[in-house]
Amino acid sequence: MLQALLIFALQIIYVPVLTLRTIFLVKNQTKAASGVGLLEAAIYIVALGIVFQDLSNLYNIAGYVLGFGVGLFIGGKLETKLAIGYVTYHVNLLDRSDELVNALREAGFGVTVFTGQGINSVRYRLDIVSKRSREQELLEIVESIEPKAFMNSYELRSFKGGYITSTMRKKAKKYKQKQEEKMNSQ
Known part of the structure; x- marks a missing residue:
């Protein structure tokens, strides 16, 4: 035994x-x-x-x-x-949302905006890259501003260049500090 x-x-x-x-x-x-x-x-x-x-x-x-x-x-x-690694989210919107783009960038996420033609109208797609450890935070921001957004995600195996550098880390740290200050002031 x-x-x-x-x-x-x-x-x-x-x-x-x-x-x-x-x-x-x-x-x-x-x-x-x-x-x-x-x-x-x-x-x-x-x-x-x-x-x-x-x-x-x-x-x-x-x-x-x-x-x-x-x-x-x-x-x-x-x-x-x-939550090792990175994930890319495609967020599809019916209307352009500068509020969402600005909120994501302020939080330290890299966001690229694309305009495309849907079946009946112009659509907007945001490509957002995030560390998997921050994925829930990203989803909460999108949900709070654009609850009807269509989203899909892909795990990244590798990447080179782009926004995911020390700039992204610095912005994320700054954003977290702002959030903590907000919580402490309430």
Whole structure:
């Protein structure tokens, strides 16, 4: 029974580590992925080795299976919490919204405005790039100003140049300071 608990614990560690490795690979961070992969392989070999010592021990097998399931849940939560990388949002509007564009830029988001022809009228599309860790903030700004906007998003694997530089970081920091000052003055 002690072995089953050990296997369960190892799986709870193993699967989130596997999740991190996968994220790093998808984000093209191969050095980080290979480092995490070493830990992943070590845990995998130890846990599976214990299971294979006695395949008739159902507690060990159950520990492995249950640990894998719980580990997947934890790995998913960890991925959401870390929010590694960047996302691009396309925000489609029926009318031009300088208020939204200005609010997003003030908050430190890079915004490019496009004009296009819809089936019956002119449409406006905003391309907005954000760190995934600020995605909720972006959505709240859009929702508060243009609640009927149509939005879709894409995760960026890589990019070069553009607004995502130290300027974006500085503006985001300045915006957060303003928000904190607002909260403190109320």
